[in-house]
Amino acid sequence: NAGVTQTPKFQVLKTGQSMTLQCAQDMNHNSMYWYRQDPGMGLRLIYYSASEGTTDKGEVPNGYNVSRLNKREFSLRLESAAPSQTSVYFCASIVTSSEQYFGPGTRLTVT
Amino acid sequence: GNSVTQMEGPVTLSEEAFLTINCTYTATGYPSLFWYVQYPGEGLQLLLKATKADDKGSNKGFEATYRKETTSFHLEKGSVQVSDSAVYFCALTTGGTSYGKLTFGQGTILTVHP
Numbered sequence A: 001n002a003g004v005t006q007t008p009k010f011q012v013l014k015t016g017q018s019m020t021l022q023c024a025q026d027m028n029h030n031s032m033y034w035y036r037q038d039p040g041m042g043l044r045l046i047y048y049s050a051s052e053g054t055t056d057k058g059e060v061p062n063g064y065n066v067s068r069l070n071k072r073e074f075s076l077r078l079e080s081a082a083p084s085q086t087s088v089y090f091c092a093s094i095v096t097s098s099e100q101y102f103g104p105g106t107r108l109t110v111t
Numbered sequence B: 001g002n003s004v005t006q007m008e009g010p011v012t013l014s015e016e017a018f019l020t021i022n023c024t025y026t027a028t029g030y031p032s033l034f035w036y037v038q039y040p041g042e043g044l045q046l047l048l049k050a051t052k053a054d055d056k057g058s059n060k061g062f063e064a065t066y067r068k069e070t071t072s073f074h075l076e077k078g079s080v081q082v083s084d085s086a087v088y089f090c091a092l093t094t095g096g097t098s099y100g101k102l103t104f105g106q107g108t109i110l111t112v113h114p
Helices: none
Strands: A004-007 A010-013 A019-025 A031-037 A043-049 A064-068 A074-078 A087-094 A106-110 B003-006 B011-014 B019-021 B023-026 B032-038 B044-050 B056-059 B062-065 B075-077 B086-093 B108-113
Touching: A004 A087, A010 A019, A019 A031, A019 A087, A019 A106, A031 A064, A031 A074, A043 A064, A043 A074, A074 A087, B003 B086, B011 B019, B019 B108, B023 B032, B023 B086, B032 B062, B044 B062
Parallel strands: A010 A106, B011 B108
Antiparallel strands: A004 A019, A019 A074, A031 A043, A031 A087, A064 A074, A087 A106, B003 B023, B019 B075, B032 B044, B032 B086, B044 B056, B056 B062, B062 B075, B086 B108
């Protein structure tokens, strides 16, 4: 039981490049979330998926898109990366009214 | 909207010292409150939680009490260890269809020296 996995662990992009961050969970959780972590700002919600087939914007969705591919997988796409998107990205999942399980994070640098 | 404010960090303590990290919140409705811990290079782990007023969450020697009258959820530990060095986040969610949409404080870095 791997929990929540994220790929890649590290990535460097040039401004304007695109990439997809992958997230998968093997706990049969319904809801999945993408957060970004910036120094001094805690974690902020980018997008979430309350259940398979649904996605909704969080606090900071601009510049991102998501896909809930199936119950296990929830990907985050940057279509045209900007330096302001340099951050650590965390994926998380939850069943119902219980704790969120976080992945190990993806450290993204945009130059 | 919802917000969480944590005490300014970083916090540096000697082993066996008493720890308090302050957390206050504003929220619509009746929030559930959490403390998460992030060890170096890792994701966040739930440390403890409280779902209603006057509840006390506890785990691994850490405690926090949900104080509705002061809108606070301060984290305490009586005797810290070097292994407690990490970043601590206070967070809340307001339930219903929003459950799981966490609002986080900015995090407090704790360093414990031998």
